[in-house]
Amino acid sequence: MSGVYDWLRLMVTVSMLVIAHFLLRPLLGNRIEIDFLVLALLLLSIRVRPGVGAVLGLLIGVAADAASPGGFGSAMLALTLVGYVTSWLKAAFFAENAVLDGVVIFASAWGVILMRLFLSGRGFEAGVAISALVWAPLSAAATAIVGALLFAVLRPLLKPATA
Amino acid sequence: MARTSRTGTRTDLALLGVALLLSVVALILPSTLRGKVQGSLRSSVAAPLVAAQAWAERGRLAIGDHGRLVHSVDSLALLSQSAAPLRAENDRLRALVGLGQRLQWGFVPTEIVHGARGADEHTVLLAAGAAAGVRPFSPLVVPDGLIGMVTAVDASSSTAILWTHPDFRASATTTDGLAFGIVAAHLGNGADRYLLEMRGVPFRSELTPGTLIVSSGLGNVFPRGIPIGIILRETKTVEGWARTYLLRPIVPPDAAGEAIILLPPRAAAGVTTAWSSAAAADSSQKRIAMAGDSIVADSLRRITLRAEALARLDSLRRAAIYGGDSGVRVDTDSTQPASAPQPDSAVPARRPRRDSVSTRARTDSAGARNGARPAAQAPVKPPAAVRPKPIENPFRLPPAGAGA
Numbered sequence: 001m002s003g004v005y006d007w008l009r010l011m012v013t014v015s016m017l018v019i020a021h022f023l024l025r026p027l028l029g030n031r032i033e034i035d036f037l038v039l040a041l042l043l044l045s046i047r048v049r050p051g052v053g054a055v056l057g058l059l060i061g062v063a064a065d066a067a068s069p070g071g072f073g074s075a076m077l078a079l080t081l082v083g084y085v086t087s088w089l090k091a092a093f094f095a096e097n098a099v100l101d102g103v104v105i106f107a108s109a110w111g112v113i114l115m116r117l118f119l120s121g122r123g124f125e126a127g128v129a130i131s132a133l134v135w136a137p138l139s140a141a142a143t144a145i146v147g148a149l150l151f152a153v154l155r156p157l158l159k160p161a162t163a
Numbered sequence: 164m165a166r167t168s169r170t171g172t173r174t175d176l177a178l179l180g181v182a183l184l185l186s187v188v189a190l191i192l193p194s195t196l197r198g199k200v201q202g203s204l205r206s207s208v209a210a211p212l213v214a215a216q217a218w219a220e221r222g223r224l225a226i227g228d229h230g231r232l233v234h235s236v237d238s239l240a241l242l243s244q245s246a247a248p249l250r251a252e253n254d255r256l257r258a259l260v261g262l263g264q265r266l267q268w269g270f271v272p273t274e275i276v277h278g279a280r281g282a283d284e285h286t287v288l289l290a291a292g293a294a295a296g297v298r299p300f301s302p303l304v305v306p307d308g309l310i311g312m313v314t315a316v317d318a319s320s321s322t323a324i325l326w327t328h329p330d331f332r333a334s335a336t337t338t339d340g341l342a343f344g345i346v347a348a349h350l351g352n353g354a355d356r357y358l359l360e361m362r363g364v365p366f367r368s369e370l371t372p373g374t375l376i377v378s379s380g381l382g383n384v385f386p387r388g389i390p391i392g393i394i395l396r397e398t399k400t401v402e403g404w405a406r407t408y409l410l411r412p413i414v415p416p417d418a419a420g421e422a423i424i425l426l427p428p429r430a431a432a433g434v435t436t437a438w439s440s441a442a443a444a445d446s447s448q449k450r451i452a453m454a455g456d457s458i459v460a461d462s463l464r465r466i467t468l469r470a471e472a473l474a475r476l477d478s479l480r481r482a483a484i485y486g487g488d489s490g491v492r493v494d495t496d497s498t499q500p501a502s503a504p505q506p507d508s509a510v511p512a513r514r515p516r517r518d519s520v521s522t523r524a525r526t527d528s529a530g531a532r533n534g535a536r537p538a539a540q541a542p543v544k545p546p547a548a549v550r551p552k553p554i555e556n557p558f559r560l561p562p563a564g565a566g567a
Binding site: 025026057073076077080 | 172174175176177178179181182183185186187188189190191192197200201204205208209212213215216218219220222223226
């Protein structure tokens with residue numbers, strides 16, 4: 001019963017993060033964007049097997065690609081890999097170390113942005129390089145800060161079930 | 164050992180492979196097919212998310228537009244504030260050009276430089292002088308009317324006094340030329356200081372408020388027909404042989420920034436046509452107002468006469484009722500033929516007014532006094548308590564034998 005209740009709380013949190021990604025992110029800024037979908041995927045993937053994490057990443061990537069004008073499939077691929085890898089590295093999230101959480105979130109977010117940039121078919125333009133080396137790290141850092149704070153707050157509530 | 168078992172399971176790898184395969188397929192789809200798939204996703208499962216994102220984008224644009232809108236509103240407010248003076252100046256200059264077109268020749272347009280606040284506010288500097296033909300005593304006019312007179316001239320500028328100056332005088336008259344007088348500044352206190360007064364108006368010339376006063380042309384300084392002011396009211400003066408009227412000036416003393424100096428030849432030739440339209444309009448307005456007043460007065464006079472006739476008729480009727488000996492025929496009572504005076508017995512046959520309280524009281528008293536005698540045939544004698552004061556009947560004839 002408690003497991004169902006935990007999953008319910010987790011689904012509510014993930015739904016809120018997904019809604020925040022589409023509602024709140026456009027209001028926060030043009031260049032430095034917080035990727036709430038990565039945070040939602042991380043919350044989910046650390047509770048499931050890597051294969052399921054990959055599938056969840058694929059589904060979240062479908063939602064992200066559907067709302068993006070170009071580069072269909074890039075978010076699917078990036079989030080699939082992130083879901084699988086973070087599920088495989090879930091031990092890192094059990095360390096209750098906010099800095100380690102931040103590092104994992106930063107790497108995941110930057111990796112997603114880079115993959116979406118290079119897989120969107122824009123090639124290696126100057127704007128892409130600036131986005132990959134300047135704005136993408138800043139966005140990943142913002143996502144990591146928000147994610148670390150969020151995980152620190154939600155850790156008692158969203159304690160993952162032992163698999 | 165447990166982690167190795169989890170990551171190494173074929174199921175996980177198979178799921179990863181399927182997910183990667185789908186992702187790669189999505190990436191390598193032809194653009195048309197990719198667009199169709201993306202569109203179908205946007206219109207189905209991802210529709211709420213896309214709608215939320217669009218709503219957020221609109222919100223972000225609205226937040227960004229708010230600053231631009233505020234900036235635009237501020238700019239428009241500044242423009243509108245500067246537009247009103249520009250419009251006023253445009254109208255003023257257009258009127259000045261119109262006056263110049265009506266004058267056609269013999270004038271010099273000039274700018275008026277008002278003195279600093281606290282200095283002599285009744286004297287102004289003009290940007291035209293003797294080189295332009297300006298001479299002392301040249302009239303200074305604006306499209307509305309007279310504003311002053313040139314007093315001193317040098318080569319490139321000149322000095323003029325406004326009508327507020329204590330030394331300003333102008334011979335003036337009404338537009339119909341029936342009343343003449345001398346217009347000067349009203350040296351009153353407060354706001355009355357900026358009024359004019361018209362002195363020396365003959366006592367027989369009574370001017371009504373609203374009458375337009377123009378220059379008379381007498382004295383060879385101001386040509387005839389320049390509007391000066393409008394009669395406000397008559398003021399009390401110690402002289403009993405002439406009237407003095409208070410005038411509201413046509414031109415405010417500080418309103419004009421530009422004016423026209425009439426050169427002596429033009430002033431001598433007359434300028435009646437330049438302001439005749441305004442004077443004619445004023446005369447027409449006055450005529451219309453007077454016609455309306457006369458109609459109202461005539462109606463009031465008719466109503467008064469009618470009321471007097473009705474009152475006289477009622478008096479006669481009362482006199483006939485209460486006096487009892489009056490044989491006066493009431494014209495409105497067509498049932499009674501005109502005849503010679505009749506004795507008292509004939510009077511009760513006349514029907515008293517039903518709405519008269521005193522008549523009813525009199526009738527009841529008479530009935531009570533006469534017993535079975537019908538009230539209609541009883542002598543009409545109201546009791547002393549309710550009998551009103553006898554009304555003097557101017558048409559009452561002396562009773563028979565009174566003159567003997």
